Amino acid sequence: MTDTFEANAITRFSTRLLEAAGLDSDKARTVAEVLVEGDLMGHTTHGLQLLAPYLGELQAGRMCATGEVEVVAERAAVQTWDGRYLPGPWLIVEAMNAATTMARNCGTGTVVIRRSHHIACLAAYLKRATDQDLVVVIESSDPATASVSPHGGLRATHTPNPIAVGYPTHSGPVLLDVSTSITTNGMAGRLNKQQGRFPHSWLKDAQGHATDDPGALFQEPKGSIMPIGGLDHGHKGYALGLMVEALTSGLGGFGRVQAPTQWGAAVMVQIIDPAAFGGLDAFKQETGALVDACRTNPVAEGCSAVRTPGERGLALHERYSRDGVPLPDGVPQALQEWAERLDVPFPAARASNPR
Numbered sequence: 001m002t003d004t005f006e007a008n009a010i011t012r013f014s015t016r017l018l019e020a021a022g023l024d025s026d027k028a029r030t031v032a033e034v035l036v037e038g039d040l041m042g043h044t045t046h047g048l049q050l051l052a053p054y055l056g057e058l059q060a061g062r063m064c065a066t067g068e069v070e071v072v073a074e075r076a077a078v079q080t081w082d083g084r085y086l087p088g089p090w091l092i093v094e095a096m097n098a099a100t101t102m103a104r105n106c107g108t109g110t111v112v113i114r115r116s117h118h119i120a121c122l123a124a125y126l127k128r129a130t131d132q133d134l135v136v137v138i139e140s141s142d143p144a145t146a147s148v149s150p151h152g153g154l155r156a157t158h159t160p161n162p163i164a165v166g167y168p169t170h171s172g173p174v175l176l177d178v179s180t181s182i183t184t185n186g187m188a189g190r191l192n193k194q195q196g197r198f199p200h201s202w203l204k205d206a207q208g209h210a211t212d213d214p215g216a217l218f219q220e221p222k223g224s225i226m227p228i229g230g231l232d233h234g235h236k237g238y239a240l241g242l243m244v245e246a247l248t249s250g251l252g253g254f255g256r257v258q259a260p261t262q263w264g265a266a267v268m269v270q271i272i273d274p275a276a277f278g279g280l281d282a283f284k285q286e287t288g289a290l291v292d293a294c295r296t297n298p299v300a301e302g303c304s305a306v307r308t309p310g311e312r313g314l315a316l317h318e319r320y321s322r323d324g325v326p327l328p329d330g331v332p333q334a335l336q337e338w339a340e341r342l343d344v345p346f347p348a349a350r351a352s353n354p355r
Contacts, residue, residue, distance in 0.1 A: 003332050003349040004324030011036045013347045014051055017335070020342035021058040022065040027090040031120075034089035038121030040320045041313035043177070044328045045186035046121035052334040054087070054118070055342075062262050063087055063117045069094070077106040080252060081113045088119030088265055096128060096136065099271035103134065107276030113267040114252035115260070118142075123177035123313060126166030130173035133280055135272040138164040140265050141248045143255035147188075147217060148181045148241060149224035151234040154208050156224040160184050161244035166310070168274075170288035175310025180241040181225045188214040188225065190328075202226055324350035 011032050018028035031054065039047030057063035064086045073080040079098060083091045095111035102109025122138050129136035139162070146156040160179035167174055182202040191198065192214040201210035206221035210231055216223030228237025248266035249255025255266055274283035297306045320326070332349070339346040 002326040002329070004320075004326045005347055006350050007036055007040060007321055007325050009347045010048070010325060010327075013335075013339075013344065014048065016344045017051065017055060017338055017342055018058070020344050021055050023058060023087065024066050027065075027087055030090045030093050031087045034093070034120050034124050036325065037124035037317075039325050039327065040317045041121070041123055042316040043121040043123055043313070045184060045190060046124075048327055048335065049186070049190075049331050050118070050120055052331075052338055055338050057117065057263065069113075077102045077109050079111045081111060082254075083113045083116035083267075085115055085117045085262065085264055088117045088267075089124075091116045092119050092125055092138065092267065092269060093128070095267070095269040096125060096271065099269055100129070100132070100134065103271040103273040103276075108270065108272045110268065110270045112248070112251045113265075113269070114249070114254035116265040116267050118263055119265050119267060121177070122162050122164035123175055123310070126164060126175045126177070126310070127173060129271060130166045130168045130175070133168050133274065133284075135167040135274060136165065137268070137270040137272070139244045139247050139268045141245050141255075142263070142265050143249050143258070144260040144262055144264055147185050147225050148227060149204060151227055151229075151238040154204070154206065154224070156222070158241050158245055160225065161241045161248075163240070163244060167287060168284055169291050170284045171291060172314070173310060174287065174291065174308055175313060179228075180237045180244060181227050182230060182237070183225055185217075185225075188217050192218055193330075202230070 014032035014035060015028045018031055019025055035048050035051055054063060058065055062085065064084050067084065069086065069091065070082040070084065071079055072082050091113055095113060099109035099111050119140055122140065125138060126136055141161045142159045146158055148158050148160055149156050160181040162177060162179045164177040183198065198212040198214060201212045203211050203216045203223050203225055205211050205216045205223040227234040227241055229235065247268045251268060252266050274280045291308050294306050294308055299305060336346050
């Protein structure tokens with residue numbers, strides 16, 4: 001059974017927890033909204049599962065609780081920020097706002113952030129742009145750690161390095177959020193804690209053997225996550241992972257060379273205004289025509305209809321907003337402990353639903 005909570009209630013509770021841990025009120029509200037949005041869209045490894053670790057980072061002083069970014073470089077449509085390890089969700093929303101202003105003036109705007117704290121679920125940000133008929137691209141890496149090996153290699157060199165893109169069509173947005181590795185650190189950590197297994201052999205052990213055991217990442221000598229494509233075609237995910245590092249740490253001028261030692265992120269946020277190019281209507285017609293062709297594509301007997309990226313997440317968002325957002329086992333318990341520690345009332349579960 002899984003506890004569900006009314007979305008506004010769990011957002012208010014999360015905001016109060018973050019404020020009680022010392023985070024500025026505006027930042028606390030944004031972080032809470034983004035984390036809950038992740039759960040609403042079904043990305044449970046990057047939703048409120050992250051709140052307890054974030055609270056720990058705040059209390060340890062590794063997540064900066066107050067203040068503003070430092071703009072270290074700026075041109076008409078480009079900014080580079082030092083995020084000072086402020087909370088990542090707040091930094092991304094602020095970067096999207098700044099990039100949107102630049103895009104309205106110049107057709108595009110890009111903000112690169114170095115020394116951000118963890119940025120949660122990338123998909124949770126996309127609709128903020130598509131609701132304004134804008135295109136958004138977000139890419140992220142963490143130069144402080146490595147869990148993904150290069151294609152053909154045994155030693156981890158980089159992180160899952162996700163890429164998220166959102167754009168409008170005449171029949172609703174396309175929202176994609178994909179890692180350049182087969183799976184994520186968050187999922188590996190959850191399965192390892194639960195003594196579970198991946199559905200397929202998505203990791204390599206230290207000797208290079210494919211395995212479905214998430215423990216390979218936590219045993220010594222450590223294994224690694226494989227890039228998208230696995231043993232056969234992993235060169236594709238490997239190449240994309242390198243690209244993300246270049247567009248985040250590379251453009252920001254801060255990354256693995258500086259060898260940071262704390263949980264964080266290097267990020268690129270780009271907003272594009274289709275109206276400045278071939279026109280918004282033409283853009284939506286083109287993107288919509290392809291979406292229609294995909295959705296109406298014939299499928300094999302007994303198979304489900306073709307979906308577009310983000311379609312399932314949007315459907316879950318509508319359902320969970322109405323019926324309550326389910327939180328994975330262990331998350332309510334962890335937040336209850338923090339609620340008692342910080343003297344914040346814990347909201348009552350709305351219902352218990354089968355998995």
